[in-house]
Amino acid sequence: MSTTEVLSLDADGLRLRGDDEVVLDTLFDGRRIWSFHLLRDSVASRGVRRVEWPTSMRRFLEGTAEVAVVEHLSGAELYRRPTTFNGSHAPIAFVDDEGRPLGVDKSGRMEHTFDTRSEDQVAPLLDSIQQVLGALAEAGVEAFPAYGTLLGAVREQHLIGHDSDADLGYVSRHDHPYDVVRESFALQRRLAEQGYAITRYSGGAFKVDVVEADGAVRGLDVFGGFLTGGRLYLMGEVGHPFREEWIFPLGSCTLEGRTLPAPAQPERMLEAMYGPGWKVPDPAYHFETPYPTVRRLNGWFRGTRTFRDEWERRFSRVREKPPKGAPSDLARYVVESEGVPAQVVDVGCGRGGDALWFAEQGASVTAYDFVPRASTAVQRRAQQAGLPLEVRRLNLLEWRSVLGEGARLAHQPGPRTLLARHVADETTRFGRESLWRFASMALREGGSLYVEGGAQAGEELVTAGAVIVSSDLAGTGRVVARWQS
Template identity: 55%
Template sequence: MSTRVRIDDNGITAPADKELVLDVVFDGRRIWSFWLIRDGESRGPDSFVEWPPALRRFLDGTVEIGLVEHATGDVLFTGEVALGGKGAQRIKVETEDGKPLGLDKSNRLAQTFDTRSSEHVAPLLDSIEEVLDALRKAGIDAFPAYGTLLGAVRGGKLIGHDSDADIGYVSDHTKPVDVVRESFRLQRRLSEMGYEITRYSGAAFKVDVAEADGSVRGLDVFGGFLTDDEHLVLMGEIRTPFKREWIFPLGTTTLEGRELPAPADTDKFLSATYGPSWRVPDPAYHFETPESTHRRLNGWFRGTRVGRDNWDRVWSKAEREGRADLTPDALTRWAAESLDRPAQVVDIGCGNGAAVHHFAQQGVPALGLDYSPRSFAHAAALAEEQGLPARYERVNLLELRQTLAWAARIARDPGPRLVIGRHFLDTTTVAGREHFWRMAEMLTRDGGRTVVEFVVPSEGAEKVRLLRPLRAQRVRREVKERGADVLDVTEYDTDTSAVLGADAPRTGGRIRVCRMVVEWP
């Protein structure tokens, strides 16, 4: 053991004589793994690694911490450590109902497989077989991919530090547009079979599988194809020279005693995924996708999930901290008091659903749309409990097909409508703004108004994460290009906490916003 290891509230400092993959063990259970030099900050002969943000909320109390070299099991440090200084309780990294948690390779808290028995993982294996069979019925020969395939080939079992399952397939098509069309065909086919689908990109989606105990498990399905110049492309990390015979005809592999399909040459496939050292366990592995591959995959398939992970984290944090306040914001109060009573309110990018809740309490039917369903989960449950005329739907305005389909569906209800877009324009992309205006036009052509609010550039204004200030002139130009009239423009200063309550800095800083009222003649 080393006497130079220091552990405190900030992180871990250890001698950096050579690169090591280290497991951090709390009371005998692995909690986190990292590369000492790659993930650390040089401090003379040592390396300092910060505690991951996801772990910090647990670090108050005492615990026996072990620092163990992953490959050899050599113990670099072990000892009782006090952290936080606010309590003397035993530190436990677990859910509120006592289920053990650890950090996966992406430093996200999860119930990793090393904390679960064979009985606990059996439903996951059932789900893998079920989705593979469903894809086969839809005309695709799929197989376990990424960490799921790695665990099967390397040891016949799920990787202990992993927490989810991945499925991949290689299309017969060679052009990206045909791969995208096929992926959406698969989505429709699986939806017809009764599965709930969440799309990640033009060639990847998640399938929700309901298990016997009522829990829902999501399995990621990554599409791929072989290009005309013999490169394998697989969402979301791979583009490498490859031969078709290394994949087809599919062979088999064994995972936790179950025989599953696999690429014909698993060594070639896993080398393409993780490099030639794929046989060496690495719980802190990071994909290092070449920029050229990243640009290609962005251009071909991505663009419909911009910011989704960030927003999911925002609303998960708000839920975890109990911040479910549905007090209406200034824009909602102004619209309710100053504009004619509409027949329906549609809040695009509704966030926690406060505006929808406020109008529904006044007896106005209201609909909230957002592509992060975690945002409005509390408001939706409350509306059902109280019998309010409010509903919420997961809608992604970065997809034109969703924009048009939902706009057409909503427009069938009698108007006039009030369409609200509070801090949607300044958090989305150019395409998202175009789709917003198209939906607003479709919903208010037969009467009604659209009210938007967005942050504008202002000297000395505090920056708020996820918000990108827009100039009012630019938004006005977009409105006029869509044939609408701008009825009112008002700019005012406000506190940052009033802009994004779930994620705003608590510094009392100021920011400038613009409120704009739009009408289609």
């Protein structure tokens, strides 16, 4: 019999009593929405444990539903009753704007988890897994399902219900990070030539976007790794003692009735990924990567993604809704200073409010951001209205991105106006140097760079930018700096 007791449940979270670590599922009207660890995820006070709802769930908690709390492994039901949140009696529905069911995934985000999808809906993802594995094999890389996808194939022969994406991995035959990075970019180019939309995570990993049957977009992650010093380092989370014969020659596994390649000893790979308890289902599992592994993977591969996770989290809840309110003071200042420019480049556009406003005023706008999907709603609105607004990815921490996009703008005729609002003071020193370099290329035929930031960073940024600006923009463009108090 369970020793865990649910005392109460409201819009803020749950109050429980118990001393054993168990995984608990929360069900709304019979469907699992979120799972958590009792001890790990609670705050204890006077014998009562308080667990807060994930941030991603809170916007849905307005209405009425039958809520149940169930032990994941035993199935013991600890709580079930109709519950009203925030005084509303409308039915609660965890769905997206298109009415498709959502659940909280392992990262705490609301996603289309596999337990909400039909066989027909996930068929395009399974097709893409096979196609991408084939393309990687043709490129000379022996790839296989990894992480949750491999776990589901080995443990259940199915996609894991509480998972929301698919993972592939490969172990390079190279033994130096430099060569592993070069190989990863070559693989990305090969897949892009075949028409796949790709987003790069780091020097050793990227994501392939797959559109499911009902239009939902699913990420297919491709993680690179290599062997060195008797250890396997695989992008994501792995830095573990390993032997080459545990990987090669590849064997096979079965996923949703399809035969796919797998490491020679997949159990060894799963233990490296999840620890010795990998056979026990845990929908609330969190990776706890040892710091030495994080440090090595960061140094080798992740220098180009500093702050990305923070920006992804910041925009995760608002990217589907267009920004409200007037344009920024900087945007208005530009128009007051020089009228509506013919060409506007908004660097670090965020949700895209200024970019949309300039396009509505008649400017041709190119908007850049580290996380382009933050402006999804603005992109959709601009497309529907036929406005001249293009959103592109720019990573100021990656020379490949800075020089490539800078050259693209440099070859387009005419002067332009660049805005960089709260970019220079939100990036690293290398990012600021990249911003000046990007501006110098974009303004080859004249124009202005408007930079705005916090007052505490103003003196440093003006000093840091002065040398590059004076040499690279002399005679071609001008810089207007505004620092807020």
